[in-house]
Amino acid sequence: MQGKIDYIIVKDFSIFGRNALESGYFIEHIFLIYGISFVSVGDNFDSDKFKGSTGGIESAFKNLLHEQYSKNLSKKI
Numbered sequence: 001m002q003g004k005i006d007y008i009i010v011k012d013f014s015i016f017g018r019n020a021l022e023s024g025y026f027i028e029h030i031f032l033i034y035g036i037s038f039v040s041v042g043d044n045f046d047s048d049k050f051k052g053s054t055g056g057i058e059s060a061f062k063n064l065l066h067e068q069y070s071k072n073l074s075k076k077i
Contacts, residue, residue, distance in 0.1 A: 005036055012042035013059070014066035023063050 008031070010016045016038075017023035027038050027047060038047040045059055 001034065003034070005034075007037045007039060009039045009041065011040075012066075013040050013045070013062050014069065016040065017063070018067060018070045020060070020063035020067040024060060027059070 008016075013023065017026070030036075031038050031047060039045065043059070043062055045062075
């Protein structure tokens with residue numbers, strides 16, 4: 001909120017969050033409001049490329065896949 005963060009860089013979407021809706025909300029709304037760029041290296045995603053849009057179905061789908069993987073993994077453990 002103080003403008004001290006310009007970028008958040010993660011290996012892939014699964015590292016950022018386990019809930020697809022919350023992850024998408026932060027990427028598409030919160031980070032945009034505070035001028036924070038989000039980069040997911042493994043997913044080849046840079047929010048700067050999608051200013052004014054949602055980032056596409058591909059990023060939403062990847063978030064959902066990571067959420068399901070986490071749920072299944074926790075059940076197995």
